[in-house]
Amino acid sequence: MNTNLLMLWGYWDEIYQRCTRLTYIEKGNNIFRVVPLRYRGETLRTSDERTIHDGDLILKIHIHNYYFATLCRGVQDELRVALLLRRHILQSxxxxxxxxEAMEEREQIKGIVGTTMLHKGVAPLGFSISDVPMNWFFRYKRWYLRLMLRLVHPNGKRRVQTWKHDMPLKRVYMSKELLLARYGQGASTGDTL
Structure with a gap:
């Protein structure tokens, strides 16, 4: 990625951060930013048979695209980018x-939910996957994420053109109980990098 473009993106990311109320988990050392909010959508059934209903409190997760772009700078191999993303998700x-666990609202939170096109390979990490309705909001989000992919991915332009009609946006989610059982204090995931 062009250094000047990355610098401009960094400025935009600061503005985006302030406007969206996103909170860093650990700035510069974690791929996630989060915001607690009420879930809006169809009922979600997690892989551990729990449910997240419309109106439930969730922790909305966002991959910090700018941070990930800085990690990928200079990486040209598509497989290395995918492995880098997986490793950072596992570490995060x-x-x-x-x-x-440290949040005041932890008892009310039902789970974590995110929206992404990078959903392949997340099921073994404990995430469940479902479709999103293609309303105006998710159409905009899909456009935005395609732009991010084009900027971050070593072959982003070609990848976006190739996937023009086959880049499904998916909801990825996990119950609070499963997150804490697999990744909480003292848990061992057994996942390998």
């Missing part, structure tokens, strides 16, 4: 679990 999940 225990800190996310600790953050949730």
């Amino acid at each position: 999940l225990p800190r996310l679990a600790a953050f949730l």
Whole structure:
């Protein structure tokens, strides 16, 4: 990625951060930013058979795209980018679990929920996956995430053109109980990098 473009993105990211109320889990050392909010959508059933209903309190997770872009700078191999993302998600999940455990609203939070096009390979990490309705909000989000992919991915332009009609936006989610059991204090995931 062009250094000047990355610098401009850094300025934009600071503005975005302030406007969205996103909280860093651990700035510069965690791939997630989060915001507690009420879930809006169809009922979600997690892999451990728990449910997240419309109106439940969740921790909305966002991959910190700018931070990840800085980590990927100079990486040209597509597989290395995917492995780098997986490694950082695995390293970030225990800190996310600790953050949730320390929240005042932890008893009311039902789980973590995010929206992404990078959903392949997340099921073994404990996430469940479902479709999102393609309303105006998710159409905008899909456009935005395609732009991010184009900027971050070593072959982003070609990848976006190739996937023009096949880049499904998915909801990824996990119950609070599963997150804490797998990644909370004293837990061992057994996942390998």
